[in-house]
Amino acid sequence: MRQGLILISSVYLLAVSCAKDEVIHENLIIDGNIAPPVTGVSEIALNNYINSLYIDLFGRTATADELSEHAETLQSEQYSIEAREELVNSLLSDWEHINNIHLTTGQKFLVDVDSFAIASQIAYWDYLIDLFTDMGMEGEAGYYIFENDRLNKLITAHIDLANGTIGADEFYRRYINNYFYDQVNMGSLNFVVSCFTNLMQRYPTDDEQESGINMVDGVSDVLFLQDGSSKGDFIDIVTSTPEFFQGLVIESFNTYLARDPNSLEMDTYTQQMMLENNVNGVALIILTSTEYAGF
DSSP, X not given: OHHHHHHXXXXXXXXXXXXXXXXXXXXXXXXXXXXXXXXXXXXHHHHXXXXXXXXXXXSSOOOHHHHHHHHHHHHHTTTOHHHHHHHHHHHHTSHHHHHHHHHHHHHHHHTTOOHHHHHHHHHHHHHHHHHHHHTTOHHHHHHHHHHHHHHHHHHTHHHHHHHTSSOHHHHHHHXXXXXXXXXXXXXXXXXXXXXXXXXXXXXXXXXHHHHHHHHHTTOOEXXXXXXXXXXXXXXXXXXXXXXXXHHHHHHHHHHHHSSOOOHHHHHHHHHHHHHHOOTTTTHHHHHTSHHHHOO
16 A cells, blocks of 8 residues: 555655646747847858858859858858858859859840851951942941841940840840840740740740740730730840749759749749849858758
8 A cells, every 4th residue: 555655656756746847838929029040050061051051152163262252151151141141242243143143044034146257247247248338239238237236235235234234135135136045946935935934944835835936926905914926026025024033043942952932932033133133142041041051
């Protein structure tokens, strides 16, 4: 009997003890509480973050000196969001990043056409312009003057972007409004479909496709609630519609996070892109996030 009392008492004390511990260790939420800074990031994780930035923005890995410099800065500032923003902003404004945008956009839109091919075509047409002008054939010369104007705008697109004289809309407009893009995507159907897939990351609907083809062929129609009756009108519409800026958001998320944005992200960042008209509109937010950095 005494042993039974001892056993019951022990169970009671254990239950009381557990209940007491649960109260003492209860998680509390304090309004206005500031989370502590990130600490204990491994050297591998830090180097992976820096290298990922260089690969995504410059198309190469960071050098040993670059790794050391950026790692030391981030560590000294406890990997704060402010330190990450300072690093990412410096990379986004670097000429190497702007030039990499030029190269990757050219590869996507123009396939294997490089700056040398464009410059060579311009030089050849300059020769024809002089030849036809000397022969008094102004009409023939005018065709090549028009084409060379488009190519000269294309080859300086990244320079004008770096100088801040053009925004995202004009930058991408130049990549679809030129002789080489026409050659890669011959025919009205191919041209319309390629503009949708390259700019908006999707295929056009049947109605959008029909309207686009009509405009490119010089027939009046309506696309994204805008009237147009020429190829130039179509190009202006597809590089100014909210769908264009939404496409830039989708591409940024796919490039940097390998996923599509959710509905809230899509809406928020599309509005931001439309206001800023900047090719790097959401890059700073993504590249400084915990999801991208891993810490």
